[in-house]
Amino acid sequence: DTAVSQTPKYLVTQMGNDKSIKCEQNLGHDTMYWYKQDSKKFLKIMFSYNNKELIINETVPNRFSPKSPDKAHLNLHINSLELGDSAVYFCASSHRSASTDTQYFGPGTRLTVL
Amino acid sequence: AQKVTQAQTEISVVEKEDVTLDCVYETRDTTYYLFWYKQPPSGELVFLIRRNSFDEQNEISGRYSWNFQKSTSSFNFTITASQVVDSAVYFCALRDSGGSNYKLTFGKGTLLTVNP
Numbered sequence: 001d002t003a004v005s006q007t008p009k010y011l012v013t014q015m016g017n018d019k020s021i022k023c024e025q026n027l028g029h030d031t032m033y034w035y036k037q038d039s040k041k042f043l044k045i046m047f048s049y050n051n052k053e054l055i056i057n058e059t060v061p062n063r064f065s066p067k068s069p070d071k072a073h074l075n076l077h078i079n080s081l082e083l084g085d086s087a088v089y090f091c092a093s094s095h096r097s098a099s100t101d102t103q104y105f106g107p108g109t110r111l112t113v114l
Numbered sequence: 115a116q117k118v119t120q121a122q123t124e125i126s127v128v129e130k131e132d133v134t135l136d137c138v139y140e141t142r143d144t145t146y147y148l149f150w151y152k153q154p155p156s157g158e159l160v161f162l163i164r165r166n167s168f169d170e171q172n173e174i175s176g177r178y179s180w181n182f183q184k185s186t187s188s189f190n191f192t193i194t195a196s197q198v199v200d201s202a203v204y205f206c207a208l209r210d211s212g213g214s215n216y217k218l219t220f221g222k223g224t225l226l227t228v229n230p
Contacts, residue, residue, distance in 0.1 A: 031216060035218075040222070041203055041222070041225075042220070042223075043218075043220040043223075045217040045218065045219075048216065048217060056217050088157065092159075094216065096216060101209070102161055103149075103161070104161060105151075105159035105160075105161075106158075107158045108157050108158065108159070
């Protein structure tokens with residue numbers, strides 16, 4: 001009965017590779033997010049999709065491309081991985097309404113680029 | 115632009131002590147929403163509370179309480195009779211009413227260590 005799930009939990013890869021992280025939510029939410037948490041624990045929004053439409057696209061290298069096949073899924077594809085991409089990536093979801101927009105987070109994916 | 119400041123980087127207490135985590139926010143909006151999340155050593159982010167800007171009532175949930183004061187732009191979090199399981203990084207976050215932008219702006223977090 002996991003609410004927001006991410007796969008994989010850990011990802012170790014070489015510089016220059018392309019990798020994807022998958023996120024799924026079963027909360028019936030219509031909005032999903034990707035956040036990046038750096039080594040100092042700072043959390044920053046990257047992207048957000050509402051009903052499969054991109055609504056937030058922060059200043060993120062275009063090597064990062066989110067894809068939302070449906071409201072319950074939001075994947076993150078990263079091309080040409082760099083050392084600085086090493087971080088924990090969190091997926092979150094919410095219902096996009098002013099009164100019920102609490103974001104619930106997945107367990108995170110720890111990406112290590114060697 | 116919105117900003118959240120958690121001035122306490124690390125706090126260390128002994129079990130059963132009370133501890134308050136500070137959060138100060140900045141926003142130009144009159145309608146906004148404040149949140150606290152807990153990140154235990156296992157790494158997940160756990161939602162604790164959500165507060166609307168038009169509701170200044172303080173809230174208590176078991177050993178946890180929150181003090182929201184618009185006059186000082188603060189939303190402080192107190193743990194009473196702390197326990198070792200409270201050891202975690204605690205994040206305060208802000209969402210303003212900015213159009214379609216529902217992003218959360220997080221503070222840098224406060225690492226709370228509760229020693230037995």
